Amino acid sequence: MRKQLPLKISVSGVRGIVGESLTPQIATRFASAFGTYIGQGQILVGQDSRPSGVMLKKAVLSGLLATGCQPIEVGILPIPTILFLTKEKQAAGAVVITASHNPLDWNGLKFIGPEGLYLKASQVEEFLDIFHQGEFTFVKADRIKPVIQEKKAGELHLQKILNRLKVKTIKNRKFRVVADCANGAGAILLPQFLQELGCEVLFINTEITGSFAHQSEPTPENLKELCRKVKEFKADLGLAQDADADRLALVDEKGRTLGEDLTLTLAVAHVLSKKKGPVAVNLSASMVIEDLARKYQVPVFRTKIGESNVVEKMLETKAVIGGEGNGGVIWPEVHPCRDSFAAAGLVLEFLAESGKTLSELAQGFPKYYMIKDKLSCPSELAFRAVLELRHRYEKETISTLDGLKIIREDSWVHLRPSNTEPIIRLIAESKSAARTRTLIRSFKKELVDIIKKLSL
């Protein structure tokens, strides 16, 4: 494994260690580059709860002001809320000071374009070009605008979701909920959101001090405390946000994690039951999505991995629901981005309208078994190995959109070289756990053989 560099500039922005590699100088240069790239509009500036956030925010504000932008400070807010507000306020873009789930001494900057959408790969390239060249269009002193403060902007996001839900029906169920905010920015808005939905809530990990009680990925291993609390509190369900509050995982009333995939399944099933329309998900999401689409006779579009790829396809196809199998639900009626609040609202409405328990709802879908695995492999070999595999399986139904996905009657396997680490990711799904294990085992072995041959 390559050692992680202390400064990482990538498609999703820049990250580094404060005081070592991420300095106010770098932050202000990035902000000046962004201001130069976006032009002189209004730019939202938000942050997560890290203690270095204030310092970096000031450096960012200066860079934006100097390039003639008008910063709107929105304070600590979840990522989906900032994406939503960028569009709602008709801002030209946003800068978020966050390093999602990196350790406390890290921080970073994320850049959001007009309409509240992440920059596309080509846009990032243009923006980084400006950054690297270091030539910024600073405006004259009389063109510098004042900073605007918006301290309660987050409520607009909640209101937009609540307006699209049957709030009364949900309230009548008087749900008992345990919510785990993973010490992230979700804790700013989730209490108000669940209160408006008439839930009785036990919150855990809501202190947003910048240090995290557990790894923020809402995977079963990280949700042990939540599962226990759901049983103790005799809750109807448990909700787990990640640190950015864009992903949501669920725990049923028996205190069992449902697997991140199920959040998307529930959201898709519920939205399609009310509004028929295309669905877009990435290549790694469960095939239960196709089952649901068949039931409602709507098309499914599969995309490359990455939130912006799903969003782009959803906008292009006017999809009514979509997202990722990792608990990232995208409900475009609210905003085309992964949004744990929208996801939680849809799940609660589904529960309320069906009158069922969460475990009953979960059982109502065809059962598939998914396994995610990875294989260490130098980056340059990874691409050649996957290409070789592609030649061997050309006769089958395959997708080469992102690595190689082989699709069979009631199973599939997806092999994908990682962009950020020297590994190949393997994901397989079928109707039985044993078969999925066999699929993973055989493809892993085949890849190992190919890599061995290639490196001779």
Next chain:
Amino acid sequence: MKLLKLGISGVRGIVGETITPELVINFTSAFGTMLAAGPVLVGRDTRKSGPMIQEAATAALLSTGHEVIDLGICPTPIIQYLVKKNRARGAVSITAGHNSADWNALNFINSDGTYLNEFQGSELLDIYHLNRFSQKSLKKVPRVIHEINPEEFYFAWLKNKLNLEEISRARFKVVVDPCNGAGSKFVDQFFDLLGCELVAVNNDGNGYFPHDPEPRPRNAGEVASLVKATGSNIGFLLNSDVSRVSLVTEEGETLSEEYTFPIVASYYLKNHPGPVVTNLSTSMMINDVARKYKVPVIRTRVGQSAVIQTMIQEGASVAGEGSGGLALRDFHPAFDGFVIMGLVLERMAVEQKKLSELVKELPRYHIVKDKIVCPPHRLHTLVAETRKLYPGEEINSADGLRITRKDVWVHIRASTTEPLIRIIAESSSPNRAQLEVDKVVSFLNRLIG
């Protein structure tokens, strides 16, 4: 031509050209690295570029581990006073004083509340050029404290320093033009304290300068006509950070900014005799005042830092410059426009004289000031070249060169704030001073080509 002036106490330039966020962060990081751990004050004048610079300066101070006390819009002398009051490690005042609105500057203030001295200034530049700053990992949230009405402490102090009784009894009517700079609004509070009736113009503090914020007759037209129209006793013109003042008499005469210093000094020295410090470019009027009280005059390089550091070292009573700024030993070591306005009014009240009468007590000199724009890299060689005009004469070279003759003196120096050569001459005869300036100007113009 990119203009960036590094003085010993700060950095000055045109916003967006040389004053950029990164430059501000680098300079302020050097300052933060130089200071011992502890709070640092940050304030600014009303320029529209102020918040951009303040955010960058604050980021740099936080990243070097300092707590920041944000004073918002605040005149420099008040910031200087508050450094000691708050026991802060230092302060950054964001203002370009008398320069036009497209300029701005970082002025670095030490824990004594004075501009950095020569040694501190060169240490700052060394750290800046080394480009190695003590940036902290910030595992705890660094504090930014927003001070509400920080001026209250200052005015409470100043109130006890002035003879309020005499001033308010005189029921003065005054006109003031803060040029929409940092003095705006503060002047309301100040003259209210003194019991004066105030006619304020350009007092919105919106950062739009109706004229260059330089207190001198050229910019005093509005004040002069208001003094006459309202029958006021005096008019005051301020620069953008209230460190300089020029005066307008009750007759509407716009006085040269050279008058401010001798008018205050000749009142203050009466009760506080002691040496007088001024720079090489300031009018001989102050020598006549000093002669009256039998105190010496010490001439230094130009600039607030130089004259005030000398005042402290020599235990002088007053330090001031012909540009309209001055400091007094028993007040605080800062050019302070409020102190100046207060003492001019106090003198008028105590001596029961009109400003025009005070002016008549001073000898009449004719001072001529001119300037030549010059590429920054040629400034000092060109100034040195003018030596050739004065072969065999005694030359003071503490700051450019100054030649003193029986009937005239002339001072030729490179500006520390702009790419200019300044030529100043003074004589009791108007033609003589003009002649001397013209001689130097035409010599320099030939060299520049």
